[in-house]
Amino acid sequence: MSNQESRKTEVTHAVEPLRAHDFDGIQEFDNPMPNWWLALLIASIVFAFGYWAVMHRYVEESDPGKVLTAKMERASQEAARRAGVLSNPILWTMSRDATVVKAGKEVYLASCAPCHLPDLAGAIGPNLKDEIWIHGSQPLDILKVITEGVAVKGMPTWGPVLGRQKISEVAAFILSFHQPPATP
Ligand code: HEC
Incomplete structure (x- = not known):
């Protein structure tokens, strides 16, 4: 049995369709991603936009950069005041x-x-x-x-x-x- 033929026998066992490409004799099934995985992906994309909007765009007090700058300003004033x-x-x-x-x-x-x-x-x-x-x-x-x-x-x-x-x-x-x- 030649190489080509042995691969064909394997292929006939597959339930899912095979992708058209073939790399050095390696082929892959055309399985869709499981629904739980897709749901997680979409949810994290939606969450990322929400997080960006809340933390960096529209809610000033929660912008981590601004919060840090304000805290550092207050701390250095406090330190200076304590030092007289x-x-x-x-x-x-x-x-x-x-x-x-x-x-x-x-x-x-x-x-x-x-x-x-x-x-x-x-x-x-x-x-x-x-x-x-x-x-x-x-x-x-x-x-x-x-x-x-x-x-x-x-x-x-x-x-x-x-x-x-x-x-x-x-x-x-x-x-x-x-x-x-x-x-x-
Ligand atoms: C005996 C009167 C007198 C008392 C008491 C006094 N001052 Fe004066 N103060 C003056 C005069 C007169 C000037 C204007 C100085 C000038 O023309 O250069 C002045 C100027 C000042 C200025 C500068 C104003 C400017 O336009 O630059 C400040 C600030 C000031 N006083 C604060 C005080 C504070 C605070 C106290 C209390 C701890 C006080 N003064 C008590 C008479 C007084």
């Missing part, structure tokens, strides 16, 4: 924190209101709630003026009197009347 480093973003964050602002308001009413007035409108010292700043509008500029004062103009030096924490709180209180720059 103040920056413009940290002071803006403090100015939206009710506890800090409340503490700052107490300092303000006790030490600053006589010259800047309780509603920040200004009298001997300038208005602190408008957008006109003599010494700069950045949180760190405000912190610096409060700490160092402007002796010749009558703004006392508060650094040695109040200390770092109270100065950052009173700066946060003043900033709570202002809007942080829009984040790009």
Whole structure:
């Protein structure tokens, strides 16, 4: 029996139809994929689109990249704050924190209101709630003026009197009347 003939006998035993091709004498049955397998394939394709839409497209808070960036931003601010480093973003964050602002308001009413007035409108010292700043509008500029004062103009030096924490709180209180720059 030649090679060709022996293959033919095998073929006659097959129940399913054979594919037309033949590689070095190897042939394959034309079996359809089982239904459970096809169902799984289609389900995973549908799931992939749903997952992509929810996690990356339409539901902002669940976008893993954005969540991570926000978490890292918060963590680095927290670390800087613990290390005692103040920056413009940290002071803006403090100015939206009710506890800090409340503490700052107490300092303000006790030490600053006589010259800047309780509603920040200004009298001997300038208005602190408008957008006109003599010494700069950045949180760190405000912190610096409060700490160092402007002796010749009558703004006392508060650094040695109040200390770092109270100065950052009173700066946060003043900033709570202002809007942080829009984040790009
Ligand atoms: C004795 C009066 C007086 C008191 C008290 C006082 N300030 Fe002032 N402050 C001034 C004067 C006057 C200026 C304007 C300085 C200038 O013209 O350079 C000023 C300026 C400032 C500025 C800068 C405003 C700008 O436009 O750049 C800030 C911020 C400020 N004061 C915050 C405070 C805070 C906070 C306190 C309380 C801890 C305080 N001041 C207490 C008189 C006072």
